[in-house]
Amino acid sequence: MLLLLLTVFGPISMDLYLPLLPALTAELGAATSTAQLTVTACLFGLALGQLVAGPLSDRFGRSAPLYAGVVAYIATSLVCAASPTVEALVAARLVQGVAGGAGIVIAQAAGRDLYSGGALIRYYGRVTVVGGLAAVVGPFLGGRLAAFTDWRGLFVFLAALGAVILLAIAVGHRETLPPKLRTTGGFARTCRDVRTLLSDRRYTGAVLVQGFVNAALFAYLSGATYVLQGTYGLSPQQYALAFGLNSAGFMLSGYVAGLSSERYGVTATLAVGLVMCAAGALGLLAGGIVALPLVAVVVSLLLVVSGVAVTTPPTTALALADHPRTAGTASALLGAARFAFGGFAAPLVGIAGAATMLPLGIVTVVSVALAAAACAALEPRRAARPSAAAPEAPEPQPVP
Numbered sequence: 001m002l003l004l005l006l007t008v009f010g011p012i013s014m015d016l017y018l019p020l021l022p023a024l025t026a027e028l029g030a031a032t033s034t035a036q037l038t039v040t041a042c043l044f045g046l047a048l049g050q051l052v053a054g055p056l057s058d059r060f061g062r063s064a065p066l067y068a069g070v071v072a073y074i075a076t077s078l079v080c081a082a083s084p085t086v087e088a089l090v091a092a093r094l095v096q097g098v099a100g101g102a103g104i105v106i107a108q109a110a111g112r113d114l115y116s117g118g119a120l121i122r123y124y125g126r127v128t129v130v131g132g133l134a135a136v137v138g139p140f141l142g143g144r145l146a147a148f149t150d151w152r153g154l155f156v157f158l159a160a161l162g163a164v165i166l167l168a169i170a171v172g173h174r175e176t177l178p179p180k181l182r183t184t185g186g187f188a189r190t191c192r193d194v195r196t197l198l199s200d201r202r203y204t205g206a207v208l209v210q211g212f213v214n215a216a217l218f219a220y221l222s223g224a225t226y227v228l229q230g231t232y233g234l235s236p237q238q239y240a241l242a243f244g245l246n247s248a249g250f251m252l253s254g255y256v257a258g259l260s261s262e263r264y265g266v267t268a269t270l271a272v273g274l275v276m277c278a279a280g281a282l283g284l285l286a287g288g289i290v291a292l293p294l295v296a297v298v299v300s301l302l303l304v305v306s307g308v309a310v311t312t313p314p315t316t317a318l319a320l321a322d323h324p325r326t327a328g329t330a331s332a333l334l335g336a337a338r339f340a341f342g343g344f345a346a347p348l349v350g351i352a353g354a355a356t357m358l359p360l361g362i363v364t365v366v367s368v369a370l371a372a373a374a375c376a377a378l379e380p381r382r383a384a385r386p387s388a389a390a391p392e393a394p395e396p397q398p399v400p
Contacts, residue, residue, distance in 0.1 A: 002172045005165060006066070006107040007127050008134040009073065009100035010339075013042055015138030016158060018225050018243070019236040020151040027151070030086040032226065036347050039222045041090045043343035045097020046104065047336035053102035054109065054332025055190040058183045062106045062113075062328075063175050069102025070166045077159035081152045097339075103165070105331045112320045112327035113176040118262045124316040125258015128309050129251050143240025181325065193326045197333060201378075206319035208374035209270070209311065211337035213277055216367035217308045218342025220301060223349035223360040231357060232294050242298055249302045253309035266314035267378070274372050276307030281364035288358030297357070304364060318378065
């Protein structure tokens, strides 16, 4: 449960203030695309933070990078709250993302320390569920808190949440990577590990698939608030409810995908997820070309985010199952791809301003098409069943 709690850093950092993003844009006198850089900066920070914390956790254990990341997250959230300009906020969001990335990558790596086979797939299914739950709670809380505070107060809330998580870690966290299983060799060893991972066709394919589908997801996170509030006139509270519906679909789909991957195979589940993403992306593209009713747009968004959730447990298990001794580094590259690809996609949604959803439709369609193409890199013989994902080294024993 504590490991699952660490996964909230990503969605809660992204989602809590989205209902007030238009108000933030107006208060700081920023252009729409500039304000969206606060989303992009956090995405790149989350990617960079995982690249740093993952290899460090393989070498020094999971605890030290985790504590450092959470403490830094609390401090940078307060800096975000005090930012006087949009440029200062963008910089602070970058550092906040770096700090939050430690919790995300360690939750993934520690899960690989403790589980394998079907249990590993179920674990990543639950990680997806908790991420979806945080995505439901985040905008809902943001919408409700908007009645009492401004966007600065929401960042103070994030700092308080970080303090609660720090207390939970101090009380309940135990090291999951024994010293005898840690890597040695410093930066040179990390570079060798990265080369080994990227030479694994199945690992690289899974990373690309996750990266591209998350580009579609983060395009939605960046653009949906302008589409639903600007084009369709929803209030922040109504937007929070619509966003919560989609996030609930993400949560349910992630849970079902974990079970489906174990029963029917990871490739079949992955294919279903990509079809769902494609259907939703085409709906958004149609909505950018002709006027569609609100319900059609919401359903299209629901299909996109639910499809992303369905692809997450199988691709995560495919990426990490064969690499127990470098789970931190493998998790770091996988997580970095999610947020880096999303960081590139998010600002593209605002290129044409807040009055049209056509860029959102184009970005999601292209992202899903690239994910489908990357899926061809997965080796069918080895990826057909989760049972084929046998570890290459003796399994670490669970820590009491």
